[in-house]
Amino acid sequence: MTPTIEVLDLQVTFLTSEGPVNAVNGVNFELYQGEILALVGESGSGKTVTSLALTQLLEAGRSQVAGSVKFGGLDLLKASQRDLRAVRATEIAYIFQDPISSLYPARTVGSQLVEILTVNAGLNAREARTRSIDLLRRVGIPGPERQMRAYPHQLSGGMCQRVMIAMALAVNPRVLIADEATSSLDVSIQAQILELIKDVASEYGMAVIFVTHDLGVVAGTADRVAVMYGGEVVESGQVRDLLRNPHHPYTQALIKSAPNARDESQTELVGIPGSLETRREFAKIRCQFAPRCSESFEICWSHWPRPVQVEKSHSVSCWLLSDEEEILATQVDEGLTS
Amino acid sequence: MPTAMESGPLLEVEHLCVTFSARKGSFGPRLALKAVDGVSLEVASGDVVGLVGESGSGKTTTARSILGLQKPDRGSVLFEGREIQSLSGPDLRALRKRIQLIPQDAIGSLNPRRTVRQTISEGLQVHKLVPKESRQERVDELLADVGLAPEFADRYPEELSGGQIRRVCIARALSMGPSLIVADEPTAGLDVSVQAQILNLLQELRRRHQLSVLLISHDLSVVRYLCNKVAVMYFGRIVELGETRDLFSDPKHPYTRALLEAAPTVSAIGRGNELKGSIGGEVPSLAAPPAGCSFHPRCNQFHQGCDEISPELFELGGHRSVACLLYSDRSQ
Numbered sequence: 001m002t003p004t005i006e007v008l009d010l011q012v013t014f015l016t017s018e019g020p021v022n023a024v025n026g027v028n029f030e031l032y033q034g035e036i037l038a039l040v041g042e043s044g045s046g047k048t049v050t051s052l053a054l055t056q057l058l059e060a061g062r063s064q065v066a067g068s069v070k071f072g073g074l075d076l077l078k079a080s081q082r083d084l085r086a087v088r089a090t091e092i093a094y095i096f097q098d099p100i101s102s103l104y105p106a107r108t109v110g111s112q113l114v115e116i117l118t119v120n121a122g123l124n125a126r127e128a129r130t131r132s133i134d135l136l137r138r139v140g141i142p143g144p145e146r147q148m149r150a151y152p153h154q155l156s157g158g159m160c161q162r163v164m165i166a167m168a169l170a171v172n173p174r175v176l177i178a179d180e181a182t183s184s185l186d187v188s189i190q191a192q193i194l195e196l197i198k199d200v201a202s203e204y205g206m207a208v209i210f211v212t213h214d215l216g217v218v219a220g221t222a223d224r225v226a227v228m229y230g231g232e233v234v235e236s237g238q239v240r241d242l243l244r245n246p247h248h249p250y251t252q253a254l255i256k257s258a259p260n261a262r263d264e265s266q267t268e269l270v271g272i273p274g275s276l277e278t279r280r281e282f283a284k285i286r287c288q289f290a291p292r293c294s295e296s297f298e299i300c301w302s303h304w305p306r307p308v309q310v311e312k313s314h315s316v317s318c319w320l321l322s323d324e325e326e327i328l329a330t331q332v333d334e335g336l337t338s
Numbered sequence: 339m340p341t342a343m344e345s346g347p348l349l350e351v352e353h354l355c356v357t358f359s360a361r362k363g364s365f366g367p368r369l370a371l372k373a374v375d376g377v378s379l380e381v382a383s384g385d386v387v388g389l390v391g392e393s394g395s396g397k398t399t400t401a402r403s404i405l406g407l408q409k410p411d412r413g414s415v416l417f418e419g420r421e422i423q424s425l426s427g428p429d430l431r432a433l434r435k436r437i438q439l440i441p442q443d444a445i446g447s448l449n450p451r452r453t454v455r456q457t458i459s460e461g462l463q464v465h466k467l468v469p470k471e472s473r474q475e476r477v478d479e480l481l482a483d484v485g486l487a488p489e490f491a492d493r494y495p496e497e498l499s500g501g502q503i504r505r506v507c508i509a510r511a512l513s514m515g516p517s518l519i520v521a522d523e524p525t526a527g528l529d530v531s532v533q534a535q536i537l538n539l540l541q542e543l544r545r546r547h548q549l550s551v552l553l554i555s556h557d558l559s560v561v562r563y564l565c566n567k568v569a570v571m572y573f574g575r576i577v578e579l580g581e582t583r584d585l586f587s588d589p590k591h592p593y594t595r596a597l598l599e600a601a602p603t604v605s606a607i608g609r610g611n612e613l614k615g616s617i618g619g620e621v622p623s624l625a626a627p628p629a630g631c632s633f634h635p636r637c638n639q640f641h642q643g644c645d646e647i648s649p650e651l652f653e654l655g656g657h658r659s660v661a662c663l664l665y666s667d668r669s670q
Contacts, residue, residue, distance in 0.1 A: 042529035156620055186392035186556060188617040191600035213529060216602030243604055257534035259559035261601040264587065269563060271534035275499055 003030035003070075004174055004207045005054070005092075010067040012046070012053050012231075013282075022279040023049045025231040026067075031175070036201060036208040038218040038239070041228035042254075044276045047211045050228070051177050053077075054209075055088050072174075089120045093168035097180035099160035103152040109136075109163050110148030116170045135166040139196060158189035162196065169200055176201065179211040194221050215258055219243055224313075227251050230279055230288030233307075237314030247316040249296075250289045287319065295320060299327050346419055348518055348550050349381040349404065354413035356399050362625070371624040373399045375574035376413070378651070381518065386544060386551040388561035388582070391571035392597075394621050397554045398442070400571070401520050404552065405439055406430070417518070435465055438511035442522040442554075444503045448495040454481070454506050455491040461513050480509040483546075485539060501532040508539065512547065522554045537563055558601050562586055567657075570594045573621060573632040576651060580658035590660045592639045593617075631663065639664060 012024035024046040031037050039047040052058050053065050055076060069076040072091065074083055096102050104112060110132055117128035129148075136144035139162040152160055161181060168176055178197060182190040198221060201208045210222055218225055219239065226236040227248065235248040246252045256270040274292040284304035290296040299319050307315040308322065319327065356374040361367070374396040381387050389397045402408035404415055406422050415422045417433060425433055441447040448457055458477050462468050468476045478488045484505040495503060504524060511519055524540065525533040541564060544551055555561050561568055561582070568585050570578040570593065578591040589595040596617040619636040622628050628635050634644040643663055651659040652666045 042531060158620060186621075187558070187597060187600045187602075188392060189620065190602070192618070194602075214602060215530075215604045219604050220602050254530060255604055258530045258604060259534075259537070259557075259563040260603045260605060261557075261559035261562055261586070261598060262603045263605055264583075266563070269534040269537055271538060272531035273535075275501070275532070 001032060004033050006030045006070040007050075007054070008068045008070070010050060010053060010069065011065065011282075012049050012058065013064045015062055015064070019280060020064075020282075022282050023063075023231055024053065025279070025282070026284065027226075027228075027231075027233055029226055029233065029236065031207045031209060033174070033207055034202060034205050035224065036198070036210055036222045038210040038212060038222035038225045039228060040212055040215060040218050040225055040254075042213055042276065044230075044278075045228040046231040047213075047228050048179055049231075051094075051179055051209055051211050054177070055092050056084055057088075057094075090171040091173050092175040092177065093171065093173040094177045094179065095161070095164045095168055095181045097183050099157055099164050099181075099184075100152055100155075102164055103160060105152055107151070108148065109150050109152065109155070113148075113163070113167055113170060116167055120171050131170070132166075135170055136163070138169070138200070139163070139166045140192070141166075156189075158185055158193065161185065161189075161193050165193075165196060165200065169204065172204060173206060175209065176206045177209045177211070180213070181210075182217065183212070183214070190217075197221070215243070215254060216260075227254070230276060232288055232317065234289065234318070235314075235316045237311070241311055241314045247310055247314075247321060248289075248318050249293045249320070253294075287317070299331065303330055347380040347382045348385075348418060349379075349552070350414075350416040351377060351379040351400070351404060352414045352416070353378055354400060354403055354415065355411045356396075356403060356408060357411050360625070369625050372574055372627065373624065374403070374410070377571075377574075377576055378413075379569055379576065379579075381550050381552055383517070383550055384548065385567055386553060386565045388553045388555060388565035388568040389571060390555055390558060390561045390568060390597075392556055392621060394573075394624070395571040396574040397571050398522060401439075401522055401552065401554050405437060405520060406433070431465070435514040436516055437518045437520065438514050438516035440504075440507050440511050440519060440521040440524050442524075442526060444500075444507045445495060447507060448503065450495050453492050453494055454486075454498075457506065458491075458510050458513055461510065465514065467513070467515070476513070480513050483512060483543065484509045485535075499532075500528050501535060504528070504536050505539070508536075508543070512543065516549065518550045518552065520552045520554070523556070524553070525557075525560060533560075540564060558586075558598060559603070570597070573627070574624075575632065575661060576659075577633065577661045578659070579651065581656070584656060584658060590654065590658070590665060591633075591662050592637045592664075593633050596636075596638070631661075 007027060007029050010024055010027040014021045014023055027050055039050060041047045054069050065077055113132040114128040117123045117131055118125060123131060132148060133144045136147060141147050141159060141162050182193045185193060212218060222239050225239050225242050226233045229250050235242060235251045246255060253272045257272060259269055260266050272292050286302060287300040287305050290300040305317045305319045307317045309315050354374055354377045358371045358373055360369050360371055362369055377400050391397045399408060403410045422433060455477050458480055459473050462473055462476060477491055481488060481490060486505050525536050553561060553564055565582050568580060568582050569576045572593050578594045589598055617636050630645040630648055634640050647663060649661045649663050649666055651661045653659050654665060
């Protein structure tokens with residue numbers, strides 16, 4: 001099966017007044033039809049930047065993107081503006097964290113939906129209106145005919161997020177990218193929206209990239225996970241494997257630091273000391289997590305850990321998984337070449 | 339630890355009601371919005387009580403009344419046996435030292451043009467807590483207490499990370515030597531690895547300084563970790579109250595149960611794992627409160643009477659109370 005979207009060696013650099021900052025460094029993943037992939041990490045891990053870079057949504061003069069994003073015979077990082085516009089309009093849809101500010105405040109919800117359907121799906125006004133009402137009904141908005149006339153500020157956060165999902169579904173996209181789509185919602189509403197996204201993803205056969213900081217959300221939603229730290233994917237695999245049997249010290253720490261409402265055995269939380277530092281070097285010369293890692297040793301500071309397969313489709317970038325011989329060999333190799 | 343019997347509870351909130359008034363549209367009729375509707379709550383010395391609920395449940399308004407920042411329409415707030423409404427002048431100032439707030443908007447609560455030292459020493463100065471000569475020393479001590487190195491004293495808020503800002507707010511609260519700390523969503527917006535640091539810090543400080551804490555949070559997992567008692571709020575009322583362990587292992591009120599099931603956790607793995615408890619609908623508008631039990635339109639155990647009778651908190655024994663007709667004597 002060919003992947004719907006394939007990301008190869010994605011690199012994003014921001015050009016700041018204090019020099020370039022490396023936000024994403026060599027991210028690889030593929031996404032198949034009907035699959036939900038979670039990109040999980042804390043702030044600054046590069047998860048949002050990765051998701052925006054896929055369709056070149058980062059400001060051009062302020063950032064440099066390298067690598068390739070293969071999608072439907074195109075490389076989105078090299079595609080023309082015209083092709084990109086078409087992809088953004090009908091193939092890859094986004095929903096963001098703050099639904100109320102994602103909608104245009106001075107126009108009704110209905111007119112925003114109708115616009116998408118007439119411009120991007122080529123419907124006439126009457127068809128677009130009927131279809132809009134259908135979509136609002138599908139995403140669980142009560143009284144859709146009436147709510148067509150509502151302005152965003154008249155709806156709650158949960159309802160606005162439903163409208164955003166309806167707008168994403170309007171063009172029947174192949175990929176849906178949800179960036180912290182439920183983070184600003186109350187838990188009961190969050191649960192409703194997560195269920196809705198899962199339902200429509202399987203109903204419409206969409207592939208979903210779920211960007212989140214919350215491993216709990218990942219556990220209940222995704223098929224596969226990529227854990228990001230410092231602009232790199234440090235561990236990836238099937239949700240079940242990865243959460244039950246995390247190998248990377250960062251993944252382990254992330255799980256241990258999250259309080260669990262349903263786990264009675266949890267008596268202490270283990271925070272991760274220190275904080276993520278701004279990355280200015282580009283060469284992969286060490287493990288990014290080493291300064292905060294409780295298990296780091298010599299080689300973590302001098303060599304970049306290559307991803308190692310620990311199980312089928314579960315790979316981890318950490319020196320703890322290499323035996324002494326391999327580590328020695330790496331050091332000798334480097335010694336010879338440098 | 340003194341028991342409630344010996345000394346009476348540190349904080350006693352009785353039948354607190356707060357009503358806001360609003361107009362429907364620009365010229366419409368006046369509406370009375372009951373944000374807090376008959377909340378009763380006790381915090382004994384040494385307790386960490388969690389007030390948990392979703393947005394609009396009235397938990398922050400309750401906290402504001404406890405701090406004396408919001409005048410209640412009815413009900414009373416007794417702190418160390420004294421009604422805070424009746425205090426003024428020096429008595430009120432003395433009270434303010436005893437109850438301290440860790441605000442939700444931590445960065446917004448710091449003056450951007452003041453260094454950490456200026457922020458923390460302001461209270462020391464106003465309340466004349468330490469002589470001028472030893473003020474600097476005291477600030478360093480407080481910083482050390484919250485795990486910040488002395489060099490942070492000369493930094494401005496914008497030079498601090500989210501976690502460091504919380505630590506400064508905690509140090510500022512501690513500077514007054516309070517006996518009760520009201521922490522309003524103390525970890526909102528923090529990454530989990532930093533959240534864990536702050537939660538552990540609060541835990542440690544509570545033991546070291548024998549503090550009582552009223553923790554306000556929407557996050558059940560945080561409440562479970564930090565609190566020994568929990569009050570669950572919905573639509574301005576407490577719907578369930580109990581010891582943390584009991585309440586989490588055996589939630590009684592349908593709302594508490596649904597809230598627990600909706601909380602995403604790492605242990606519930608798999609896409610097939612439906613968030614089945616998920617409650618339908620949304621919190622009703624304060625302008626149009628439902629008749630009877632305010633949760634009935636969303637309740638999966640709705641039965642006859644729920645839309646007529648608004649249940650009072652009902653003692654179940656074992657420090658547990660529930661406001662639900664399922665548990666009350668129906669003949670009442």
